[in-house]
Amino acid sequence: MKLITLVQKTLEDKSGEINKMDKAKQTSLILSFETSCDETSVAVIKDGTEILTNIVATQIKSHQRFGGVVPEVASRHHIEQITICINKALESAHVTYADLTGVAITYGPGLVGSLLVGITAAKVVAWAHHLPLIPVNHIVGHIYATNFEHPIEFPALALVVSGGHTELVWMPQEGEFKIIGETRDDAAGETYDKIGRVMGINYPAGPTVDKLAHEGQDTFDFPRAMMKDDNFDFSFSGLKSAFINTVHHADQVGETLDHANLATSFQNAVTDVLVAKAMRALDKYPAKEFILAGGVAANRGLREKLDQELSKRDIEFVKAPLKLCGDNAAMIGAAAEMLQRHGAKADMSLNADPGLEFEWEANEAQ
Numbered sequence: 232m233k234l235i236t237l238v239q240k241t242l243e244d245k246s247g248e249i250n251k252m253d254k255a256k257q258t259s260l261i262l263s264f265e266t267s268c269d270e271t272s273v274a275v276i277k278d279g280t281e282i283l284t285n286i287v288a289t290q291i292k293s294h295q296r297f298g299g300v301v302p303e304v305a306s307r308h309h310i311e312q313i314t315i316c317i318n319k320a321l322e323s324a325h326v327t328y329a330d331l332t333g334v335a336i337t338y339g340p341g342l343v344g345s346l347l348v349g350i351t352a353a354k355v356v357a358w359a360h361h362l363p364l365i366p367v368n369h370i371v372g373h374i375y376a377t378n379f380e381h382p383i384e385f386p387a388l389a390l391v392v393s394g395g396h397t398e399l400v401w402m403p404q405e406g407e408f409k410i411i412g413e414t415r416d417d418a419a420g421e422t423y424d425k426i427g428r429v430m431g432i433n434y435p436a437g438p439t440v441d442k443l444a445h446e447g448q449d450t451f452d453f454p455r456a457m458m459k460d461d462n463f464d465f466s467f468s469g470l471k472s473a474f475i476n477t478v479h480h481a482d483q484v485g486e487t488l489d490h491a492n493l494a495t496s497f498q499n500a501v502t503d504v505l506v507a508k509a510m511r512a513l514d515k516y517p518a519k520e521f522i523l524a525g526g527v528a529a530n531r532g533l534r535e536k537l538d539q540e541l542s543k544r545d546i547e548f549v550k551a552p553l554k555l556c557g558d559n560a561a562m563i564g565a566a567a568e569m570l571q572r573h574g575a576k577a578d579m580s581l582n583a584d585p586g587l588e589f590e591w592e593a594n595e596a597q
């Protein structure tokens with residue numbers, strides 16, 4: 232009798248241990264890196280949904296005097312900052328390398344030198360601590376910033392608007408990403424930065440132009456390119472030229488233009504096209520959820536217009552949290568948890584892919 236009780240007790244203890252081990256295995260604790268442009272960022276993400284820490288070292292001040300990001304300067308800053316960020320991240324998350332279950336890294340798209348700094352650091356950590364290395368597409372990262380709001384419901388459509396990208400991404404199911412439209416020239420954020428420069432606003436000009444846009448009126452009739460075209464593409468270079476010509480002409484004739492009105496007119500032109508194309512895309516791709524992500528997703532005008540339009544539809548609208556719209560490693564950690572479940576894994580031969588892109592949705596290929 233005693234023996235049977237003992238055996239039973241031992242089995243119970245063992246199953247308790249196994250349960251504990253299973254639980255420990257199921258918990259994902261990812262150290263993620265993001266160095267694709269001008270932010271050096273390292274985060275610790277639990278289960279793809281909880282930010283234990285998200286360290287972001289920005290280089291904006293170093294690039295401001297050049298009016299944009301200088302790739303060589305960016306790489307050098309990443310080298311200086313990366314180990315500091317790793318140590319800070321582990322310390323503030325109260326975790327050690329032994330607690331981690333994986334290392335995630337942005338491998339493209341982005342600046343090749345900048346990407347390589349993060350990739351090298353991530354490889355070293357993964358190799359030294361026998362951890363899986365998870366390669367993450369930067370755009371998947373931007374989209375997965377919304378995972379901290381709530382898990383993405385599929386099918387979903389994402390509008391990703393940043394300094395380097397403007398695209399509509401169709402996600403029929405988890406792990407599948409297809410481009411259905413993109414900018415044919417400048418990205419939306421890049422256009423904000425370029426017209427901001429003409430107005431004497433420091434890089435990155437987006438936030439200041441956005442603020443000014445709420446103080447003026449739409450008095451300049453700037454073009455809304457490709458708005459009525461039967462596709463989901465964008466073009467902002469015509470708008471940029473129209474804006475710059477207007478300002479230069481005024482300078483030549485000694486006229487002073489109202490900066491708030493200029494900003495409102497410009498912002499309306501950008502957001503009208505972004506929203507019109509997104510709604511056209513939703514007519515063809517009936518998604519359960521619409522996602523707004525990327526640096527320009529912080530734009531108040533864009534958020535308001537989309538709120539208004541999407542409230543007329545039976546669809547969930549999820550915006551990336553304001554703090555996670557710009558580049559950061561937390562979004563990379565969230566994306567990595569999903570990608571790892573789908574088998575994503577890299578070895579020590581992982582290289583930077585500066586021009587990394589999703590495939591086009593078959594019937595939209597151009």
Ligand code: KG4
Nearest residue numbers: 393394395420435437526527529530557558
């Ligand atoms: O996603 P992000 O941090 O970097 C890239 O991957 O490009 O985006 C940075 C871009 C910059 O062009 C910046 O001017 C723009 O996002 N941006 C904004 C706003 N906040 C940042 N553009 C318009 N309105 C904003 N509120």
Ligand code: ZN
Nearest residue numbers: 393526557558
């Ligand atoms: Zn970005």
